[in-house]
Amino acid sequence: xxxxxxxxxxxxxxxxxxxxxxxxxxxxxxxxxxxxxxxxxxxxxxxxxxxxxxxxxxxxxxxxxxxxxxxxxxxxxxxxxxxxxxxxxxxxxxxxxxxxxxxxxxxxxxxxxxxxxxxxxxxxxxxxxxxxxxxxxxxxxxxxxxxxxxxxxxxxxxxxxxxxxxxxxxxxxxxxxxxxxxxxxxxxxxxxxxxxxxxxxxxxxxxxxxxxxxxxxxxxxxxxxxxxxxxxxxxxxxxxxxxxxxxxxxxxxxxxxxxxxxxxxxxxxxxxxxxxxxxxxxxxxxxxxxxxxx
Amino acid sequence: xxxxxxxxxxxxxxxxxxxxxxxxxxxxxxxxxxxxxxxxxxxxxxxxxxxxxxxxxxxxxxxxxxxxxxxxxxxxxxxxxxxxxxxxxxxxxxxxxxxxxxxxxxxxxxxxxxxxxxxxxxxxxxxxxxxxxxxxxxxxxxxxxxxxxxxxxxxxxxxxxxxxxxxxxxxxxxxxxxxxxxxxxxxxxxxxxxxxxxxxxxxxxxxxxxxxxxxxxxxxxxxxxxxxxxxxxxxxxxxxxxxxxxxxxxxxxxxxxxxxxxxxxxxxxxxxxxxx
Numbered sequence: 001x002x003x004x005x006x007x008x009x010x011x012x013x014x015x016x017x018x019x020x021x022x023x024x025x026x027x028x029x030x031x032x033x034x035x036x037x038x039x040x041x042x043x044x045x046x047x048x049x050x051x052x053x054x055x056x057x058x059x060x061x062x063x064x065x066x067x068x069x070x071x072x073x074x075x076x077x078x079x080x081x082x083x084x085x086x087x088x089x090x091x092x093x094x095x096x097x098x099x100x101x102x103x104x105x106x107x108x109x110x111x112x113x114x115x116x117x118x119x120x121x122x123x124x125x126x127x128x129x130x131x132x133x134x135x136x137x138x139x140x141x142x143x144x145x146x147x148x149x150x151x152x153x154x155x156x157x158x159x160x161x162x163x164x165x166x167x168x169x170x171x172x173x174x175x176x177x178x179x180x181x182x183x184x185x186x187x188x189x190x191x192x193x194x195x196x197x198x199x200x201x202x203x204x205x206x207x208x209x210x211x212x213x214x215x216x217x218x219x220x221x222x223x224x225x226x227x228x229x230x231x232x233x234x235x236x237x238x239x240x241x242x243x244x245x246x247x248x249x250x251x252x253x254x255x256x257x258x259x260x261x262x263x264x265x266x267x268x269x270x271x272x273x274x275x276x277x278x279x280x281x282x283x284x285x286x287x288x289x290x291x292x293x294x
Numbered sequence: 295x296x297x298x299x300x301x302x303x304x305x306x307x308x309x310x311x312x313x314x315x316x317x318x319x320x321x322x323x324x325x326x327x328x329x330x331x332x333x334x335x336x337x338x339x340x341x342x343x344x345x346x347x348x349x350x351x352x353x354x355x356x357x358x359x360x361x362x363x364x365x366x367x368x369x370x371x372x373x374x375x376x377x378x379x380x381x382x383x384x385x386x387x388x389x390x391x392x393x394x395x396x397x398x399x400x401x402x403x404x405x406x407x408x409x410x411x412x413x414x415x416x417x418x419x420x421x422x423x424x425x426x427x428x429x430x431x432x433x434x435x436x437x438x439x440x441x442x443x444x445x446x447x448x449x450x451x452x453x454x455x456x457x458x459x460x461x462x463x464x465x466x467x468x469x470x471x472x473x474x475x476x477x478x479x480x481x482x483x484x485x486x487x488x489x490x491x492x493x494x495x496x497x498x499x500x501x502x503x504x505x506x507x508x509x510x511x512x513x514x515x516x517x518x519x520x521x522x523x524x525x526x527x528x529x530x531x532x533x534x535x536x537x538x539x540x541x542x543x544x545x546x547x548x549x550x551x552x553x554x555x556x557x558x559x560x561x562x563x564x565x566x567x568x569x570x
Contacts, residue, residue: 014387019481025441114502
């Protein structure tokens with residue numbers, strides 16, 4: 001009777017199409033990427049092995065270095081501004097009984113929308129002459145600000161949009177962990193006279209630390225590969241002030257003079273950055289957790 | 295008194311955040327119904343004086359939002375459904391068929407895909423698509439979208455299928471079902487909740503995808519909503535009423551879907567990211 005489930009032809013029939021597609025669009029590009037990154041291929045048939053030249057050229061380019069710095073702004077903004085707000089708002093939603101579902105559903109909305117549409121929407125909000133934000137600030141006699149065209153403001157404007165898009169998603173992630181905490185814990189603390197603030201910092205936050213660290217790592221990974229919102233809102237401008245690694249890659253690799261070898265080298269650098277930073281964070285966080293045990 | 299403040303303060307703070315989320319949409323809807331930029335500029339915060347539904351007709355017909363919309367619908371739908379079916383078949387073979395050593399190996403192999411962030415492979419995939427001669431066709435998006443969803447889909451569906459009691463399949467085999475019959479008539483229906491979740495996640499992923507759609511398709515008639523909308527904005531640079539109308543068109547279907555399936559969508563998107 002078991003022989004039905006041992007039919008190799010059926011097994012292959014079920015597995016082969018998936019594996020074929022997967023190999024073609026994941027494994028093969030991965031292999032070619034790691035090869036092209038060391039060549040000067042630009043779409044023509046003649047190309048040669050250039051060793052680490054592409055990597056050196058990237059790090060020597062001040063434009064690329066400032067793009068790396070902007071990626072780090074994304075990381076810093078999410079860790080020091082978004083994450084505390086996310087945890088705070090999640091605890092707020094977790095602490096109330098009425099309308100919990102409403103808040104959860106509403107804050108999640110931006111995370112199901114396309115980044116490009118969100119970029120266009122915020123482009124309108126930031127529009128200097130007729131955009132609602134400047135109109136609103138105008139009520140307080142604040143001169144119109146050229147949010148996306150002024151080097152001082154552009155990156156901040158994009159960071160805010162990015163935060164608006166993703167915070168709700170992380171709030172819902174953390175909320176799930178908060179709601180999984182046994183009610184008795186915080187009730188006992190309440191009877192012992194702990195204030196809401198104390199209960200949040202002494203009970204809830206320590207208990208949800210694992211999920212907070214997941215959020216931090218997802219934010220780091222997300223900050224490393226951010227690109228859509230840049231391409232839609234600023235195209236890296238004004239004067240490279242919002243350029244990130246991935247938008248730099250897209251411009252150099254896919255422009256009028258494509259340089260695929262150089263582009264793949266950049267994508268490997270992005271990948272390496274993401275791996276190193278998450279490993280680093282995990283290492284530090286792992287030690288912290290052990291330290292907290294005694 | 296103090297307890298009343300304590301009880302309403304969280305609601306107050308949360309409502310401020312909810313307002314930050316929702317107010318941009320309100321502006322967009324209002325502006326989409328206004329006559330022109332002048333009306334938006336002069337009465338930025340007020341309800342439109344007269345409802346200009348003409349904007350909607352104009353955007354839908356002239357600006358080809360309808361074309362982008364249907365391209366998105368059928369690309370997102372077809373790649374999501376094919377992705378779900380392929381992953382379900384593979385998950386079935388890996389979890390329920392008796393090739394255990396092989397299955398473990400293949401499972402690990404497919405999971406490697408989840409370590410690689412999508413746009414790292416972007417250029418290599420572009421070159422591949424070019425080599426296959428499908429650049430500037432919908433295949434150039436359909437194939438990477440379907441393939442891109444496979445690792446996480448296999449993971450989620452396999453996790454679900456593992457939990458199906460084996461008595462169920464033993465009974466069906468005794469009743470004379472073949473492997474394919476067992477898969478199609480017993481396992482698939484039982485797995486339906488997981489399949490729906492995975493379908494939704496894949497659908498939204500393709501519906502919202504921008505980078506590949508932007509570079510793999512340059513013919514206007516083949517564009518999807520995310521890239522079509524950007525082209526639309528660049529073409530109508532100054533007509534904000536129409537741009538807002540376009541935003542309404544591309545956001546509404548997702549919101550309708552969300553209204554009906556919010557629990558499924560939230561569950562799927564969060565599960566997909568954390569396990570990844």
